[in-house]
Structures are given as structure tokens and as C-alpha cells.
Amino acid sequence: MIVTALDPLKGKGGELARFTLGADFDVQVSGLVWSISPDGSRLAAAHGLAGPIEIRSLRGQPTQVIQAKELSHIRFLIWAADGKGFFVTNKTKDGADIVHLDFEGNTNLIWRSIGERGSNGSQSNAFPSPDGRHIAIKDWQQSGNMWMMENF
Numbered sequence: 001m002i003v004t005a006l007d008p009l010k011g012k013g014g015e016l017a018r019f020t021l022g023a024d025f026d027v028q029v030s031g032l033v034w035s036i037s038p039d040g041s042r043l044a045a046a047h048g049l050a051g052p053i054e055i056r057s058l059r060g061q062p063t064q065v066i067q068a069k070e071l072s073h074i075r076f077l078i079w080a081a082d083g084k085g086f087f088v089t090n091k092t093k094d095g096a097d098i099v100h101l102d103f104e105g106n107t108n109l110i111w112r113s114i115g116e117r118g119s120n121g122s123q124s125n126a127f128p129s130p131d132g133r134h135i136a137i138k139d140w141q142q143s144g145n146m147w148m149m150e151n152f
Contacts, residue, residue: 001032003043017056022048033077035086038130044086046074053077053086053101069105076125081132089124096124098137113139 001021005013019034034045044055051068068074068088075096076089085102087110098111113124123140 001034001045003034016058017043017045019045019054019056020047033074035077035079037079037083038081039083042083044077044079046077049073064103066101066103067105068101068107070107071099071101078125078127081128081130087126087128087135089126098124098126110135111137111139 001019002015003017003019004015007013021032032045034043036043041059042055042057042061044053046053050072051066051074053066053068053074055064055066057063071088071090073091074088075091078087080086080100085100088099088101088107090097090099095112095114097109097113099107099109101107110126111124123138125138127136127138129135
């Protein structure tokens with residue numbers, strides 16, 4: 001994955017970062033899992049379904065690599081408002097978990113969604129408020145009834 005600058009008036013700019021994606025990452029199915037930090041100074045991207053997550057500085061700081069513990073199928077990644085961690089959606093056999101991931105790779109369960117969400121997996125995601133005091137959780141659920149009528 002190559003990230004380049006884009007100026008609305010001048011067009012495509014220079015390369016900002018390049019991430020190597022693992023062989024287990026099917027971009028057609030999973031999409032790219034990446035996020036820009038709240039202050040715009042860092043980019044984070046998952047290399048594969050189980051990570052690791054690499055953080056690249058746009059200001060010359062060293063690259064950080066987070067080996068996410070207990071994550072096996074990363075579907076969504078967004079920075080926490082304070083820039084000190086992430087909210088990650090991890091597909092599970094029963095649905096999906098939304099966890100907070102710190103820079104040491106530790107996870108803290110925030111939300112568990114049960115039930116398969118179709119071929120693309122879970123549709124659960126977390127979105128932190130800019131002040132870091134609230135989290136909006138998007139979770140898609142489907143239910144339905146089937147009726148059978150005779151002699152109608």
C-alpha cells in the first residue's frame with residue numbers, strides 16, 4: 001500500500017509511506033486497514049489479518065510496530081482520540097469484537113457483536129468523539145420472520 005500526498009489544487013504529491021501487506025490480506029474482501037492519527041502526524045496500517053500494525057511518522061520519528069495480541073482477523077482500525085491507541089474490529093467465529101488496542105499490543109474488549117454479517121464479515125465499527133469522552137458504535141443486525149400460509 002502506497003500513501004501519497006494530495007493537494008486539491010496541484011494534484012498528486014510525493015510518497016508519504018509504503019506498507020507491505022501480508023499474503024493473507026485479500027484487499028478485494030477485507031479492504032485496506034489503515035488510519036491517520038488525530039493530529040495528522042502518523043499513519044497506521046495492518047500488514048495482515050492478525051497484524052502486525054505498523055505506525056509510520058510523517059515527521060521523521062522512528063517507526064513503531066505493534067504485534068496485536070488476541071487479534072486474528074482485523075477488519076477495521078481507527079485511532080483513539082488521544083492518539084495513544086486504537087479501536088479495532090476483529091472478526092470472530094461468532095461475529096465480531098471491538099477492542100481498544102494499546103501500543104504494547106494489549107486488547108480490552110469494548111463491544112461484542114454476535115452473528116455472521118455476510119461474506120464481508122462484521123459490519124461493527126467504533127468511532128471515537130474528538131474529545132475522547134464518547135464512542136459511537138455502528139453495529140448492523142438483521143432479523144426476520146418467515147411465515148408459511150396454506151390455502152390462502
